[in-house]
């Protein structure tokens with residue numbers, strides 16, 4: 364039986380599985396092979412996780428597989444540097460402009476700063492800022508700073524992360540390009556510490572292991588302004604979160620940033636291990652993993668998945684202006700209303716005894732995927748204590764197509780569970796949209812599929828709820 368939101372057969376999991384299926388066929392791209400550990404990854408693996416703003420996680424595919432975080436570590440180390448030194452000091456060392464070049468390009472701006480914190484040059488500089496600003500750095504100091512870094516990353520993920528020692532050793536022994544970058548920056552006076560210590564810290568941070576669930580939680584922690592909703596812990600400030608979202612938007616996907624913002628519109632960061640971390644402000648954290656990479660070093664299926672999430676679920680950050688973040692305006696049972704006068708005395712007495720079994724959810728604002736997801740989850744939580752759900756949408760302005768299908772799907776799956784769903788839709792917002800969908804797609808009958816019962820006023824819906832309740836009344 365399909366549940367609204369819980370478990371593998373939920374409506375939302377169904378959407379995610381559909382997206383996973385659409386992307387699974389693409390076998391283009393190449394697994395990173397600059398070190399043997401990455402080359403050995405199973406190219407067919409695929410995982411997708413979403414974390415809602417209250418910390419609830421949906422996952423499909425290989426979501427238990429651990430892989431190295433690689434460049435998705437860059438926003439986190441940048442956050443640590445900002446927290447420790449403040450933006451002025453950090454900005455003096457690391458620029459904020461998209462480079463339009465590959466992640467490992469040896470490039471600096473006219474002030475000889477790395478162009479941004481999402482390319483290797485900027486990330487190595489961010490790591491250097493965490494170390495003692497001294498040319499001689501003891502090995503134990505690097506260990507101490509790395510322990511703090513692991514603690515910070517783990518607080519973002521809500522779980523203790525561990526290092527992949529083999530990847531670390533390989534990164535370190537093959538990292539000539541990164542070494543060249545660090546020494547070049549050092550020669551420009553950008554690195555205030557021992558460049559080898561900065562590199563060591565950078566190689567270690569890249570070698571931390573994550574799952575797609577971890578990425579989704581890190582994504583939602585950024586999206587929630589630095590507060591991890593699963594642990595309730597504030598890991599970094601809102602100001603820092605705003606910066607991370609900004610640089611992820613402009614520089615997170617390297618030289619494809621303009622196309623990314625236009626076609627996907629989700630602040631994101633990729634890693635050569637095949638992961639992509641997405642963060643939709645105030646709404647969702649996203650983790651995707653599939654090892655084959657495109658020419659930019661971004662996961663092919665990961666990019667495709669983000670395109671689908673954006674298009675199919677309406678997740679582009681500029682999707683639509685919303686009136687309000689508060690989608691559920693109020694929840695109450697029909698005890699708020701007098702029992703209708705048209706029933707007999709016995710029936711009225713019976714109805715008074717079951718007012719709390721019919722619950723009203725008043726919604727407001729514009730409805731998108733994540734709004735409907737949180738409404739459905741709320742209904743899921745309450746469902747055992749009621750038989751009739753009345754959804755009132757007179758204050759809803761825009762319902763985007765996927766939200767519309769979710770409302771209908773939610774209604775159908777509640778019906779399957781023996782619940783009755785009544786919809787108060789005075790302006791016909793839901794039905795209009797479905798008829799338009801029917802015209803556009805040429806699919807006959809979309810608007811006639813068994814919809815929740817529709818009413819124009821709350822009085823009509825309450826009267827209908829009463830008739831339903833009387834079906835169970837003793838004769």
Ligand code: GLN
Pocket residue numbers: 432433434435466467483534541569633634635636660
């Ligand atoms: N360890 C890799 C490097 O520094 C990380 C790069 C990436 O994920 N884009 O080259």
